[in-house]
Amino acid sequence: MAEGFNQAFADVAFALQSDPDDDVTLDGDRLLVKGRLFAYLDGSALVVDLPAPRSADLIERGVASAADGAHTASGAWAAIAAEEDWPELASEAHQFVGEPAVGRDS
Structure with a gap:
């Protein structure tokens, strides 16, 4: 996990926490939605949980690299x-992790 202050991470966290409907909480250098981790700061990189095809596309295009513990x-x-x-990618991760699984709303 990160050591020290990162303004870009603070800005992302503030933006996501500013919408009360999003139910985002900050736990040190981790962002959670409804208590579930969706993004965290690892050194100078933001690590996000995305759908596997989206993550693979970002990695293939060189936008991202695979993170340790890469699959959920x-x-x-x-x-x-x-x-x-x-x-953008923190918002995508928030929506991905925060959405209820199909069939679990009833």
């Missing part, structure tokens, strides 16, 4: 170095 039940963790991509 339905997604894959991708490490994003370019801070300008963090807001």
Whole structure:
């Protein structure tokens, strides 16, 4: 995990926490939605949980690299170095992890 302050991460966290409907919490250098981890700071990279095909596409195009512990039940963790991509990809990860699984709303 990261050591020290990262302004880009703080900006992403603030933006996601500013919408009360998003139910985003900050736990150190980790972002959670409804108590589930969807993004965290690892050194100088933002690591996000995305659908496996989206993560694979980002890695293939050189936008991201595979993160340690790279797979979850339905997604894959991708490490994003370019801070300008963090807001968009953190938002995608938030939506991906925060959505209820199909069939679990009833």
